[in-house]
Amino acid sequence: MDVWANYRKILHVDMDAFYASVEQRDDPSLMGKPVVVGGRPNSRGVVSAASYEARKYGIRSAMPVAEAARRCPSAVFLPVNGQKYREVSWQIRQIFLTYTPMVEPLSLDEAFLDVTGSTSLFGPADLIALTIKQRIQQELNLTASVGLACNKFLAKLASDLKKPDGFVVVHPNRIQEFLDPLTVERIWGVGEKTAKQLHNHNVKTVRDLRSLELKFLTKLFGSLGSQLYQLAQGIDDRPVESDRVVKSIGRETTFETDIADPDVLETTLLKLAVHVGRSLRKEALRGKTVTLKVRYADFRTLTRSRTLLRATDLDDVIYQEACSLLRELSLKQPLRLIGVTLSNLTDQIQNQLSLFEEPQLEKENLTKVLDSVKEKYGEKSITRARLL
Incomplete structure (x- = not known):
């Protein structure tokens, strides 16, 4: 059988x-x-x-x-x-x-x-x-x-x-034989802090963990305790999700030396915006919320976001909004890291334009041409002058 x-x-x-x-x-x-x-x-x-x-x-x-x-x-x-x-x-x-x-x-x-x-x-x-x-x-x-x-x-x-x-x-008939000798650190959700608490109760292996009662584990770890109890017995009912929803697409970079020069920072934002825009178009997605992330030398991290009237996948729009957010920060210290993310994503093409907005069709067509050139001849085959 x-x-x-x-x-x-x-x-x-x-x-x-x-x-x-x-x-x-x-x-x-x-x-x-x-x-x-x-x-x-x-x-x-x-x-x-x-x-x-x-x-x-x-x-x-x-x-x-x-x-x-x-x-x-x-x-x-x-x-x-x-x-x-x-x-x-x-x-x-x-x-x-x-x-x-x-x-x-x-x-x-x-x-x-x-x-x-x-x-x-x-x-x-x-x-x-x-x-x-x-x-x-x-x-x-x-x-x-x-x-x-x-x-x-x-x-x-x-x-x-x-x-x-x-x-x-x-x-399937040898699950506990497989699990029991493993260390508790192998269980999802058991990080350094949780492992230390378990060790304090003389729990070193999955076999040790399995010997504990559900009530004791939930008292010790709350909802995590219930998860540990299930996993120690090899129970996991989550399905394989073939259509995982992408919630955001972003890029960031860490500078080799801290940067304060606005021109360098904005050029970096352009490079990141181009990557984000290309990724969006490959996934047939557009986003409405642009988020700028910066990190100072002391690792203090700030984020600023703006939601657009129309979802976009255009590099220029992402870049302009990111630059605007950067200028609003009025940086007083050099940056260690900078990043751009687009969220609030949709796969629906929104054609309704503002009465005062320049039609985007020409820009979108040009972007498609540039994408097709890069797809055929490589990412470095064509680029913006500012990124040379």
């Missing part, structure tokens, strides 16, 4: 050291070397990805690049090439969609897939998982780790256990 017969078949696919692996693939001289993606060693950025060679030195994502350089001075430090990673991510997603429309991306490098309804066409779930891994390897020359389980929580745990290039199956 098939033990999976009455259960969902959920995959979690997680690319291995994604950004760094793409860079190593595209430059074979980097193979076998510690590679850190995030910026130059003397920059103030953070690590976006580290190759497995770099991880041997304790380098991890979100670590300051300067700290990574201190730990491994011989590492190769590269800037983040977001456009390239997005293109590869799109190629990976096309492979996923070959086997199921139920794909829930979590980021560029990981996604949940529900293949419950796909087994009649493509065979058992473990065969589908292995086929996806093989296609990613053969077609894109990259490796992925995959977890297969009856829910999202277990599948994500499984994909992380044997990285890189791992494949772990959690059988």
Whole structure:
């Protein structure tokens, strides 16, 4: 009898050291070397990805690049090439969609897939998982780790256990055997503070956590306690959501040295607005609320927002509003970071113009032409003079 017969078949696919692996693939001289993606060693950025060679030195994502350089001075430090990673991510997603429309991306490098309804066409779930891994390897020359389980929580745990290039199956009749030896830090929602509280009650493993009563956990952690109780037993009923709603699209940048020059700040805003506008158009979205984010050298962060009369996806409109918000701030200190976000999104094209508003059709047509040129010849094929 098939033990999976009455259960969902959920995959979690997680690319291995994604950004760094793409860079190593595209430059074979980097193979076998510690590679850190995030910026130059003397920059103030953070690590976006580290190759497995770099991880041997304790380098991890979100670590300051300067700290990574201190730990491994011989590492190769590269800037983040977001456009390239997005293109590869799109190629990976096309492979996923070959086997199921139920794909829930979590980021560029990981996604949940529900293949419950796909087994009649493509065979058992473990065969589908292995086929996806093989296609990613053969077609894109990259490796992925995959977890297969009856829910999202277990599948994500499984994909992380044997990285890189791992494949772990959690059988429905062996869930506790899989979970019990794991440390409580593996449970979603257990951060440093929660783990410390659990350790104080001599709870170190999932088996220890499972021995606690629901009433005790809810008294200790409130609603989180109920979640911990469920997850310790491998219970997670959340569906794979194939049409996740995008709530906002934004870009930000951290300067290598603090910037006070208004011209430099506005040029940076133009660059960010162009990226945001392009992302909106790729998703067929428009937004009404422009938000400016700034961070001072002392890490004090401010945001200012303005809601437009009409939803837009035009770079110039986003840029002009962001500049207006920046000028209203009357900055008295240099900035460490600046960012632009568009929210209040809609996929409905709004054609009604204000009586006093210049028609947008000409600008929209020009934008479409520029997008098509970049799509065909690359992002750097055409750009604004101010960004040269």
